[in-house]
Amino acid sequence: MSETSPKLRAELEGIPTYKPGKPAASDGPVAYKLSSNENPYPPLPGVMETVTAAAASFNRYPDLACTGLVDELAERFGVPASHVATGTGSVGVAQQLVQATAGPGDEVIYAWRSFEAYPIITQISGAASVRVPLTPGDVHDLDAMADAITERTRLIFVCNPNNPTGTVVGREELERFLDRVPGDVLVVLDEAYREFIRDPRVPDGIELYRERPNVCVLRTFSKAYGLAGLRVGFAVAHEPVAAALRKTAVPFGVSQIAQEAAIVSLRAEDELLGRVGSLVCERTRVVEGLRAQGWTVPETQANFVWLRLGERTVAFAEACERAGVVVRPFPGDGVRVTVGETEANDIFLKAAEGFRKGL
């Protein structure tokens, strides 16, 4: 066999591979997966029926343009259908956005720590990442992010609520920031956890996009709508950003099953958002429980909580796993724990208490 191997782009060197949340152990006593910010509820019966019916035609390609879903979303949000672009999960759309705006010599700004996919998709594009540290309270430092803009900046991610801290930025500060961003720099408001927000200070990105051609909003069916495994997300953006997303989309990337499941999920929104309401109640219980134990927990508006554990991060994650819940450690930094089913949250709270007592 030849010693040489195909030449790969130098930009790919050193890219950390995306680490999915660890699955729950199958051989332990009980094991709950609280490591991927998934929705713990099983699919609604109506969604399941639609998916099963759609599966009968998977010998055919899906609707390339996702027409039915795009129309449904356009009506739901009161935007032109030409402003809606779908993709293989919102991470797929995020990657298309970077691909459409940035390449070698360009810069992409985002807060850090934030969603782990941002550095990966930026590096793949050949652009440079500019990471702006969160404030000591774990919130986006929007003033510092605006200060970091240069002539080379092409795209800025604002993750609201932020993954993994759950913290939010409010309307006033976000508008002040947007006023400082030049019109030729794209601002992506990543609202993957939008439906879990209860803080009235947080604006709906779709309202902000309407008056600002350089603002794009990212949403997903993976979290509140419980379709993580089907891979469907979308952006709302003005032309030509939405058109660029159609150009960079993987052809037929969103399956027909996913398209139809997303449509019925939008129509079953009351029931799904009722489930979100229950998770929000659980979130309150988990946060209050942790605080009562003496932990410092940032105010979260997402379906997870953040514990800044520093050097004790891995030990804490291991203690949780022994207790029966798998959480998401970011070694040296902190642990993100998804709010799951009541029983899982109980096990987690108990494990957290045990860990604290052992300190």
Ligand SMILES: Cc1ncc(COP(=O)(O)O)c(C=O)c1O
């Ligand atoms: C902030 C944020 N954006 C986007 C995504 C991507 O979700 P999906 O690709 O499933 O839509 C996630 C998933 O964890 C996320 O946390």
